[in-house]
Amino acid sequence: MLRIMVREGRSEDFGSATELLNSVWPHRVGSERGLRHAADAAPANAHRRYWAAEDDGKLVGWATAAIEYQSAERPGFLEASVAPESRKAGLGTALLERCEAHLAGLGVTTVLSTTTAEEASQKLATAHGFRHTNTTRISGVDPRTIEPRSAPPGVDLRPLASLNPRKMYELDAEAMLDVPGEVAMDDVSFEQWLEDYWRHPDTDLDASVAAVIDDRPVAFSHLRIAPGGRAVTDMTGTLRDYRGRGLALLVKRATLVNAAKRGVELVSTENDETNGPMLRVNENLGYRPIGSTLTWSRP
Ligand SMILES: CC(C)(COP(=O)(O)OP(=O)(O)OC[C@H]1O[C@@H](n2cnc3c(N)ncnc32)[C@H](O)[C@@H]1OP(=O)(O)O)[C@@H](O)C(=O)NCCC(=O)NCCS
Known part of the structure; x- marks a missing residue:
């Protein structure tokens, strides 16, 4: 009882x-x-x-x-x-x-x-x-299996810690608009974004990598590592004008290589099952489905 x-x-x-x-x-x-x-x-x-x-x-x-x-x-x-x-x-x-x-x-x-x-x-x-609206696929990869690659000419790979957070905010805010979901995450102020992501105690700004072109971050991958070594790439995004050039693959790869250097053995990632481009990037990196969660709305 x-x-x-x-x-x-x-x-x-x-x-x-x-x-x-x-x-x-x-x-x-x-x-x-x-x-x-x-x-x-x-x-x-x-x-x-x-x-x-x-x-x-x-x-x-x-x-x-x-x-x-x-x-x-x-x-x-x-x-x-x-x-x-x-x-x-x-x-x-x-x-x-x-x-x-x-x-x-x-x-x-x-x-x-x-x-x-x-x-x-x-x-x-x-x-x-509640009505089922979306399914989130959880995938995982052992970052020690990821081979580093160098960036093409004109593209610099830099840790988020070295970048102007305001420019990162602008990049993240644009990419967030295109994440599939029942409602758009379209109204985050810079100050709130700093708290929610940049200053989050598990965010690893040194391991998370952005691709910079002409001094502007245009793609990034955000790594969060909890005590005990559980890790997740929370968000990967590319400015609309820069998509389809392999930049998400490049930054996510570099971020995973850094995760392996931190001793991480499994990095998970969560994506809407309709997010074709992101799932394709993950597939290219060797991620395998390891679970799922469901999202709901009422009405
Ligand atoms: C997902 C996202 C980061 C991809 O950025 P990108 O820089 O264009 O990615 P890349 O160029 O490295 O790779 C894209 C891959 O998707 C493929 N692709 C593009 N459109 C596709 C579609 N509709 N369906 C399936 N695959 C698609 C491309 O062909 C490419 O794969 P390939 O290299 O095997 O040919 C970008 O679209 C974005 O910012 N989306 C909004 C943010 C988002 O949803 N992030 C994930 C949140 S979990």
């Missing part, structure tokens, strides 16, 4: 919440310091809240709900996670209901969510009126 309690999540929970999230979500690259940073960096108008489910003092469930402040549409977002050994006891529903009530109180009309691909997760989402 579970002795369960659902309560507001607190910053003291972030360590156990990270462990829980990293075990529930396939290949998640998360850290306690990253969760803390994201909580501190969320703007007030995100209204972000957390809930924790405890069984006899042990954290067995975690959920969050907020306004998606990176999109001009300002949809709500919620996500609930329950430890495998504590499932089928109503915890997912209890956590989801806390999230839904919070977002309803904020007057949100569209709610987005992410689930694992497990049947039970899909059933719960469907039962709460």
Whole structure:
């Protein structure tokens, strides 16, 4: 018999919440310091809240709900996670209901969510009126298998740390507009972007590489490494005018070579299954599918 309690999540929970999230979500690259940073960096108008489910003092469930402040549409977002050994006891529903009530109180009309691909997760989402919109393919590669290549004439490969963050922001903002998804991530201010990506404690600005042409970064790949060596290339993007020249392949390759130098043995990446160009780049680098997650919307 579970002795369960659902309560507001607190910053003291972030360590156990990270462990829980990293075990529930396939290949998640998360850290306690990253969760803390994201909580501190969320703007007030995100209204972000957390809930924790405890069984006899042990954290067995975690959920969050907020306004998606990176999109001009300002949809709500919620996500609930329950430890495998504590499932089928109503915890997912209890956590989801806390999230839904919070977002309803904020007057949100569209709610987005992410689930694992497990049947039970899909059933719960469907039962709460969510519609499956996108599938995210998780792929992985051992970066030690990647051969370095030199850049063609006129292209410099540079670590992000050596570049002007404002120019990187402009590049990222343009590329983000073309990432497939239910809503566009089209409204991130420079200051917020600095917090969310540039100053994220797991971002490795020395290992992440950009291609620079005429003093302008035109393509980049962003590497995040959590304590323990779990790593992910979070975002790769090329300015529209520079696509189709092999630049994404070049920067992602250079970033993976740097990851191998850091001792990383598996780098994951997450892509919408309709993102043809990005999946092709990954295929060229030897990434193999290792999992998937699903995204949902209501209505
Ligand atoms: C994905 C992206 C980074 C690719 O940048 P790029 O510099 O044009 O990439 P490259 O030139 O190195 O390689 C593109 C590959 O995709 C292929 N390609 C192009 N359009 C394609 C399509 N519609 N379907 C399948 N493959 C396609 C190209 O032929 C090339 O493969 P090849 O070298 O085997 O011929 C760029 O399109 C972009 O910035 N998109 C928006 C941001 C994004 O979605 N990032 C990924 C988020 S997870």
